[in-house]
Amino acid sequence: MNWEPQGMYSKFLLKQPTILFGENALMGLKTYACTRVSVIYGSSLDDEYKRKVSNALSSFEISFVKKTWHGEPTLKSLHSTIKEIEEFQPDLIIAIGGGSVIDGAKMVRTYYEFPFFDVRETSFSMLNWKTTFVAIPTTIGSGAEISSASVMYSESQKTKEFVISHQFIPEIIVLEVSLIENAPKRVLLTSMVDALSHAIEGYMSTIDNLLVDSYAEKAIQIIAEYHHVITSGTEKEFINKLQLASLFAGLVQNHCIVGATHALAHQMSSYGLSHAGAIALFLPAVIRKNIDSPNPKARFDQLAKHSGFTKGADLLNFVESFIAGIDLTKEKDTLKKNRQRIISDNAFFEQALSDKGGQGNPVPMNKEFLLEIFKEASS
Numbered sequence: 001m002n003w004e005p006q007g008m009y010s011k012f013l014l015k016q017p018t019i020l021f022g023e024n025a026l027m028g029l030k031t032y033a034c035t036r037v038s039v040i041y042g043s044s045l046d047d048e049y050k051r052k053v054s055n056a057l058s059s060f061e062i063s064f065v066k067k068t069w070h071g072e073p074t075l076k077s078l079h080s081t082i083k084e085i086e087e088f089q090p091d092l093i094i095a096i097g098g099g100s101v102i103d104g105a106k107m108v109r110t111y112y113e114f115p116f117f118d119v120r121e122t123s124f125s126m127l128n129w130k131t132t133f134v135a136i137p138t139t140i141g142s143g144a145e146i147s148s149a150s151v152m153y154s155e156s157q158k159t160k161e162f163v164i165s166h167q168f169i170p171e172i173i174v175l176e177v178s179l180i181e182n183a184p185k186r187v188l189l190t191s192m193v194d195a196l197s198h199a200i201e202g203y204m205s206t207i208d209n210l211l212v213d214s215y216a217e218k219a220i221q222i223i224a225e226y227h228h229v230i231t232s233g234t235e236k237e238f239i240n241k242l243q244l245a246s247l248f249a250g251l252v253q254n255h256c257i258v259g260a261t262h263a264l265a266h267q268m269s270s271y272g273l274s275h276a277g278a279i280a281l282f283l284p285a286v287i288r289k290n291i292d293s294p295n296p297k298a299r300f301d302q303l304a305k306h307s308g309f310t311k312g313a314d315l316l317n318f319v320e321s322f323i324a325g326i327d328l329t330k331e332k333d334t335l336k337k338n339r340q341r342i343i344s345d346n347a348f349f350e351q352a353l354s355d356k357g358g359q360g361n362p363v364p365m366n367k368e369f370l371l372e373i374f375k376e377a378s379s
Helices: 005-009 025-031 047-056 075-088 099-113 185-203 210-226 228-232 236-255 260-271 275-290 294-306 312-324 329-337 339-343 346-354 367-378
Strands: 018-021 036-041 061-066 092-097 132-137 149-154 159-164 172-175
Touching: 018 025, 018 236, 025 047, 025 172, 036 075, 036 099, 047 061, 047 092, 061 075, 075 099, 092 099, 099 132, 099 149, 172 236, 185 210, 185 228, 185 236, 185 260, 185 275, 185 294, 185 312, 210 236, 210 294, 228 236, 260 275, 260 329, 260 346, 260 367, 275 294, 275 312, 275 329, 275 367, 294 312, 329 339, 329 367, 339 367, 346 367
Parallel strands: 018 172, 036 061, 036 092, 092 132, 132 172
Antiparallel strands: 149 159
16 A cells, blocks of 8 residues: 555644634733744734734834735745845744735745745755744635645746645734724625635545544534624624634645635636635535535535534525625626636646645546536636
8 A cells, every 4th residue: 555645644633823812812922932023914904003013022123014915926026025024033923914915924934044945846844943923814714824835826827836834834823803803894705705615625625534524514604603793794703703713714725635616716816816706706616516426415415414504505505695795796707708718728727627726626627527617607
């Protein structure tokens, strides 16, 4: 029997960070010793929260560094931020933002500590850090804060690529409600669809992990029960539960490789679609296609029952109605506008088939399989 490392380490949980959540979770950082802190952030960090971060740290100096990349980072776009970090020499790095900010900060930290790191080298396994890395997500769904991957954009290939090391997982994750409660509702809702896709595709993945299954079931249960607080604007105390659900779903994705939804969605970034928006377009069609097969259908039914639904059809109805409540006009128009071009583009589907983020689909994928899903989603 051949030795399969994935089969070996999928039986237990990988490196797990300290998770700070609840009211004033940020103040938990007060107990961590640090002298110089760099805070890498996106566009949504106001002066009031910067003061809150400063008050939560026991450091001598704090540097706030606005990210220099847009969307998925490229090595070129990371350069200026890396230079700032190298000059400041922090011993603790905080990333505050969505998946793009956190993924970029992972690589900034890597190049700060290992200047000769090569993203094309896949044989590395151990990165021994001198710094401590803290992730504070500002969306509910990307899962970047608990992921072993850093998603980069290849300008030459016009597609997303993954740099993977289990050492990329932050040492500390802070789930701060105050960063979420006033975020645009559409952003939060689409990112929650991404979390649902992580839980559903991870659960149905070809990689089976009974312990991780419980995280998927709980994530879906929480989202189904509390998703309304985003649109209602009330009961904001439940937002922290949604943040935990997103983290649980991200943990599932990190252990059980996801499937066709992500394989297709990753290719849409070159058409200007956000990751979460593209996921929302494809997820229902992928579920329906997968559960045409008996074993995936039984697995989906089991997931539904363990997540608080009566049967698989009820879970699928929830996913569809949840997505239907989000304004995806722009995404749908882009998909329809480029429909014929993509259908005739063999490279689009070849890249989807080879996408590292979509290899766990429960039904073997080929071009015809993905083409049928794409046609349904774009009709």
